[in-house]
Amino acid sequence: MDLSAINPVLLIASLMVAATPILLAAIGELVVEKAGVLNLGVEGMMIIGAIAGFATAVETGSPLVGFVAAAFAGAALSLLFVVLTQIALANQVASGLALTLFGLGLSALLGQSYVGIRPPEMGQLYLPLLSDLPIVGPILFSHDIILYFGIALTAAVWAMLKFTRVGLILRAVGENHDAAHALGYKVVRIRILAILFGGACAGLGGAYISLIRVPQWTEGMTAGVGWIALALVVFASWKPWRALLGAYLFGGLTVVQLNLQAAGVAIPVEYLAMSPYIITIVVLVILSADKSSAPAALGRIFHASR
Amino acid sequence: MTDPLLSLSGVTKAYPGVIANDQVSLTIQPGEVHALLGENGAGKSTLVKMIYGLVKPDSGEMKLNGAAFAPAEPRQARADGIAMVFQHFSLFDALNVAENIALGMENPPKMRDLARRIRDVSQTYGLPLDPSRRVGDLSAGERQRVEIIRCLLQDPKLLIMDEPTSVLTPQEVGILFETLRKLRSEGTSILYISHKLEEIRSLCDAATILRLGKNVGSCIPSDTSARDMAEMMVGSALKTPARSTRSFGDSALEVQNLTVSAPSEFGTTLRDISLTLRQGEILGIGGVAGNGQDELLSVLSGELSTSPASVQLNGHSIGHLGPNQRRGLGLLSAPEERLGHAAAPDMSLTENAMLTGAVREKLAQGGFLKWGAARGFAARIIEAFDVRTPGTENAARALSGGNLQKFVIGREVLQNPKVLVVNQPTWGVDAAAAAAIRQSLLDLAAEGAAILCISQDLDELMEISDIFAALNEGRLSPPRETTGLTVEEIGLMMGGAHGMEVAHV
Numbered sequence: 075m076d077l078s079a080i081n082p083v084l085l086i087a088s089l090m091v092a093a094t095p096i097l098l099a100a101i102g103e104l105v106v107e108k109a110g111v112l113n114l115g116v117e118g119m120m121i122i123g124a125i126a127g128f129a130t131a132v133e134t135g136s137p138l139v140g141f142v143a144a145a146f147a148g149a150a151l152s153l154l155f156v157v158l159t160q161i162a163l164a165n166q167v168a169s170g171l172a173l174t175l176f177g178l179g180l181s182a183l184l185g186q187s188y189v190g191i192r193p194p195e196m197g198q199l200y201l202p203l204l205s206d207l208p209i210v211g212p213i214l215f216s217h218d219i220i221l222y223f224g225i226a227l228t229a230a231v232w233a234m235l236k237f238t239r240v241g242l243i244l245r246a247v248g249e250n251h252d253a254a255h256a257l258g259y260k261v262v263r264i265r266i267l268a269i270l271f272g273g274a275c276a277g278l279g280g281a282y283i284s285l286i287r288v289p290q291w292t293e294g295m296t297a298g299v300g301w302i303a304l305a306l307v308v309f310a311s312w313k314p315w316r317a318l319l320g321a322y323l324f325g326g327l328t329v330v331q332l333n334l335q336a337a338g339v340a341i342p343v344e345y346l347a348m349s350p351y352i353i354t355i356v357v358l359v360i361l362s363a364d365k366s367s368a369p370a371a372l373g374r375i376f377h378a379s380r
Numbered sequence: 381m382t383d384p385l386l387s388l389s390g391v392t393k394a395y396p397g398v399i400a401n402d403q404v405s406l407t408i409q410p411g412e413v414h415a416l417l418g419e420n421g422a423g424k425s426t427l428v429k430m431i432y433g434l435v436k437p438d439s440g441e442m443k444l445n446g447a448a449f450a451p452a453e454p455r456q457a458r459a460d461g462i463a464m465v466f467q468h469f470s471l472f473d474a475l476n477v478a479e480n481i482a483l484g485m486e487n488p489p490k491m492r493d494l495a496r497r498i499r500d501v502s503q504t505y506g507l508p509l510d511p512s513r514r515v516g517d518l519s520a521g522e523r524q525r526v527e528i529i530r531c532l533l534q535d536p537k538l539l540i541m542d543e544p545t546s547v548l549t550p551q552e553v554g555i556l557f558e559t560l561r562k563l564r565s566e567g568t569s570i571l572y573i574s575h576k577l578e579e580i581r582s583l584c585d586a587a588t589i590l591r592l593g594k595n596v597g598s599c600i601p602s603d604t605s606a607r608d609m610a611e612m613m614v615g616s617a618l619k620t621p622a623r624s625t626r627s628f629g630d631s632a633l634e635v636q637n638l639t640v641s642a643p644s645e646f647g648t649t650l651r652d653i654s655l656t657l658r659q660g661e662i663l664g665i666g667g668v669a670g671n672g673q674d675e676l677l678s679v680l681s682g683e684l685s686t687s688p689a690s691v692q693l694n695g696h697s698i699g700h701l702g703p704n705q706r707r708g709l710g711l712l713s714a715p716e717e718r719l720g721h722a723a724a725p726d727m728s729l730t731e732n733a734m735l736t737g738a739v740r741e742k743l744a745q746g747g748f749l750k751w752g753a754a755r756g757f758a759a760r761i762i763e764a765f766d767v768r769t770p771g772t773e774n775a776a777r778a779l780s781g782g783n784l785q786k787f788v789i790g791r792e793v794l795q796n797p798k799v800l801v802v803n804q805p806t807w808g809v810d811a812a813a814a815a816a817i818r819q820s821l822l823d824l825a826a827e828g829a830a831i832l833c834i835s836q837d838l839d840e841l842m843e844i845s846d847i848f849a850a851l852n853e854g855r856l857s858p859p860r861e862t863t864g865l866t867v868e869e870i871g872l873m874m875g876g877a878h879g880m881e882v883a884h885v
Contacts, residue, residue: 239488242475246483249472256434256470257484258454370474 080333086213086326090221091287093325095120095279095296097224099303100310100317101231102275107307108235109268110248110371114170115155117300118177119273120280123148125181127281128193128291137196137285141220141278148277149270151177156266163375178294188291196220196286220282225318227275232314244268248369251376261376276300302351309358311367316358324354383446385410385569386431386538391440393426400426402593403440408538413560413570415580415601418590419613419810424573427590428540431571432464433457458486463531464540470527473516473646477526480515484530501532505559516646520670521552528559539563540571545579549668550838550871557583575613577606591615614811623822623844629659632830633680633711633799634692640679648672650679653856655849657799657830662821663859664845665834667874672854673834674716677803680832681713682706693799707739710798714788716807716834718781722788725777729769732776733758733791740795757794765790766816782813789817793824800824803834818844838870850874 099116106113126147131140151173158169196218199205205215235241244264247254251261283299284291302324310316327350335346388406392399401423408414418424429435431442433451442449444460451457454464471480478495482488489497495511502509507525515526524544531539541560545553560570560583572584580587581601589597589612597612638653650672657663667673678684680691682703691699693711701709715721723732734754738744743754758772765786769779776784789805805821806814822844825831834851835841841848842862849859852875860873 239482242479242483245475246472246479249474253470253472254483256454256466258433258458259483367474 080337083209083212085329085333087217089322089326089329090213090217091325092328093321094221094224095282095287095299096303096306096324097228097318097321098279098282099276099300100306100321101224101227101314102272102279103303104307104310104312104314104317105231105244105275106268106272107372108248108312108369109244109265110251110369110374110376111159111265111269112166112170112373113152113155113173113269113272114167114304115152115173115177116272116276116303117296117298118174119148119151119276120177120283120296120300120303121181121294122151122177123277123280124284124296125185125188125280125291126277128284129184129188131193131281131285132188132191135194137194138219140193140285141281144277144281145274146277148275148280149273152269152273152276155273156269159375160262160266160269163377166373166375174300182293185291185293189293191291193285193289193291195289218286220278220286223278228314228318235314245369248371251371251374255376265376276303279303302354305355306358308368309355309362311362312369313367316361319361320354320358323357324350327353384408384443385412385445386449387443388427388431389441391427391430391437391442393423393430393435393437399593401430401437404590404593404595406588406595408569408571409586410537410569411564411567412586413564413572413584415584415587416571416573416590417575417577417580417587417609417613419575422590422613423593424590425542426593428464428542428571428573431457431538432462432540455486458484458534461535461537462540463534463536463538464542465524465527465531465544466542471515471523474514476512476514477509477518478511480526481511481530481533485534497533498529501529505529505532505562506555507559520668521548524548524556532563536568538569538571540573542573543575544572545574545576549874550867552668553579577601577609580609581606589613610811626660626826626846628661628846629828630694631656632659632694633657633832635680636690636692638679638686638690640675640684640686643675643678643684648675648854650675651854653854655856655859657832659798659830660825660828661847662825662831662833662845664841664848664862665832665851665856666836666838666841666848666870667851669836671851671875673803673836673851675854676851677713677715677801677834680711680801681715682711704739707736707795710740710796711801712736712740712792712795712797712799713801714792714803714805716803718784718788719777723776723784726775728773728775729762729767729779729787730755730758730772732787733761733772736791737795761787761790761794764794765820782809785809786813786817789820793820797824797829799830799832801832801834804836805833806835806837806840814840838867848873 099120103113103116123144127140127144130143131137155169155173158164159166198216198218201215205211235245243259247259247261247264255261280296283296288295306317306320310320331346331349335343384407386408388404391401391404393401404427416424416427426435430437433454433456449460451460478491478498481498482494488494498509498511507529509522509525509529515523544556548556564570574580584601587599587601588595589609591613599609635653635655638650640650642649648671655663679686682701686699688697688700693709698706698709719725724735730751734743734749737757741757743750743757755772761767762769762772767787768783779787789802792800805817809817818840821831821833833841833845845862847859848862848865850857850870850873857873
């Protein structure tokens with residue numbers, strides 16, 4: 075065992091990379107749930123984003139175009155969820171599970187010819203002076219642009235929910251859709267937009283895995299990250315900054331356990347591999363002791379009875 | 381005579397299978413308080429929803445200030461100076477007062493300015509409110525203030541109020557009326573929906589009466605007796621339940637120093653409740669909704685268990701027993717919410733009869749259900765309580781409110797209870813069905829059963845109960861004999877005006 079082989083600076087830098095896909099998906103799902111919709115299809119939308127982003131990036135040679143395509147692909151798959159739950163008024167839990175299974179299958183089909191290819195590399199931010207600083211430079215100022223986008227998105231969603239009228243209306247719809255309807259707000263339209271936003275975010279998260287985190291395509295490569303994002307939203311009490319904290323915690327634990335495995339710590343690999351899931355959930359359960367903030371209309375079907 | 385503010389002529393709206401409004405006409409003058417009267421299902425709500433833009437009429441004409449008026453959505457109606465205080469469904473529990481008010485406005489100012497304006501208006505109209513409080517923590521009266529202030533901030537020309545006093549104490553009603561009279565003196569018209577006739581007589585300048593979707597008359601409320609208005613609403617002479625003199629037996633139900641913390645976040649904590657109920661006696665429990673009524677019913681029915689000795693039935697401690705064990709001993713209950721609590725909406729009447737009747741009517745044996753017996757029991761309820769339904773296999777949801785209510789009350793009454801606890805037995809039920817239900821409760825008491833009736837309808841409680849007590853913030857007032865009790869005294873038992881003041885200026 076050689077713990078000195080672990081470089082703390084690199085560890086923190088790679089923690090942020092590991093956390094970003096979860097963060098993106100969780101922030102999208104947070105907005106969806108704030109609007110009162112429970113979309114369990116995050117995993118499916120992520121994997122579709124992963125293959126769409128990967129394929130587009132390989133064909134066009136531009137990772138950024140890949141990310142845009144991933145967002146569209148995630149949103150397009152969530153459109154299926156929209157049709158099922160908002161128009162056909164189907165059960166949200168069943169529809170979300172179907173979306174995940176469909177996404178996993180479809181991505182495997184689409185990805186057949188992309189196995190074993192390397193995607194074009196995403197450039198990293200380079201700020202003269204700042205990126206060259208010791209310790210702070212590699213941690214804060216030399217990542218890819220999508221990672222910063224994830225943090226900015228968290229801030230934007232937080233501010234949107236807290237300070238803007240759009241955010242207030244979104245929360246109102248998730249809180250009591252009958253009252254919102256009586257006041258003349260378009261409940262279904264607002265929910266559809268929220269679901270599409272959630273789909274786009276999940277797609278971005280998926281592409282982040284296939285283009286940056288792992289850079290390659292393998293079947294089922296999201297490996298449950300979508301489910302962790304879903305759990306994160308609940309345990310973060312629907313608060314964006316707490317979701318960020320949870321994502322970084324999970325990312326950090328994943329990276330640490332990989333490093334420990336590499337260092338040959340005398341703990342069976344299986345325990346190390348499961349530790350991020352357990353510890354993240356335990357910490358967030360403790361954090362979410364104030365369990366009051368679940369949107370009251372979450373998962374309930376809205377039907378304007380007029 | 382001035383031009384009318386709003387006039388409707390020949391407005392018709394049909395839903396599949398029912399004509400909600402059939403050629404309805406209505407005229408409201410500026411600065412007039414206009415009452416819209418009618419039973420449940422007479423089409424009052426549909427009519428105001430059309431004025432507020434939530435529903436589009438199929439035909440007919442609406443005019444506002446002489447110009448054609450057809451709001452496509454509430455936003456447009458609000459822009460034209462129409463505001464509405466809803467009976468249900470329009471506040472958001474998890475949001476604070478200012479956020480709730482902002483959601484009902486077209487162009488809300490910044491939160492800080494809005495909070496200041498809320499304080500100003502609430503001062504002016506004697507409706508004190510803290511803009512930063514969470515709506516879920518407010519009392520029913522305070523929630524209504526939120527709705528009223530939301531409307532007043534938009535300087536409405538026409539204020540629609542849907543059953544505004546059903547959640548208020550008599551004192552709060554008095555203060556609300558002061559506010560409304562002040563608004564009228566400032567030139568605001570009010571369309572006031574209610575079925576409380578005495579209130580309408582004291583407040584309103586004109587009344588339009590609807591029955592089964594049609595205009596059946598109009599009157600000047602102050603010149604018309606409450607009885608005449610009621611008969612116009614119902615369309616026939618009213619039968620008042622007959623009450624026989626009864627003697628009271630031994631104590632049947634006793635509750636001692638009962639304290640139960642709120643079961644849910646927005647629930648009420650019951651504090652130190654004691655009561656005694658004798659055989660043959662009807663105890664009426666009044667109070668504004670949300671002051672512990674649901675919790676009290678849960679404690680008595682067995683949904684919430686307590687220490688064994690705090691609830692006693694015929695001298696036996698039963699506080700720890702569940703609902704079915706209590707049913708076996710003769711304590712039955714009928715909760716307020718018909719669809720979902722008293723009855724399972726998507727199950728048939730037979731299945732619903734089985735759900736509470738299994739124990740006392742022996743509809744189940746050794747874990748197997750006796751469907752024949754259950755069907756017979758359901759048929760007996762339908763027969764005895766004149767429930768209008770095609771048969772016992774109809775889903776509970778398919779019945780109208782009044783018919784389902786007769787079914788759920790009848791289901792308990794026919795099980796020969798020793799003690800029956802009912803919550804809001806006639807809520808949302810038409811006058812004829814309500815009279816039948818009240819009569820059945822009186823008859824049951826005459827046979828020696830003890831009845832505890834929780835209700836927000838004070839007239840109902842005065843009509844049937846022998847003693848009266850009121851719930852206020854989870855405490856029960858000392859019980860009083862009903863005879864000789866004045867409205868003023870009842871109001872004070874219900875907690876008085878809850879800190880409201882009469883309008884300033």
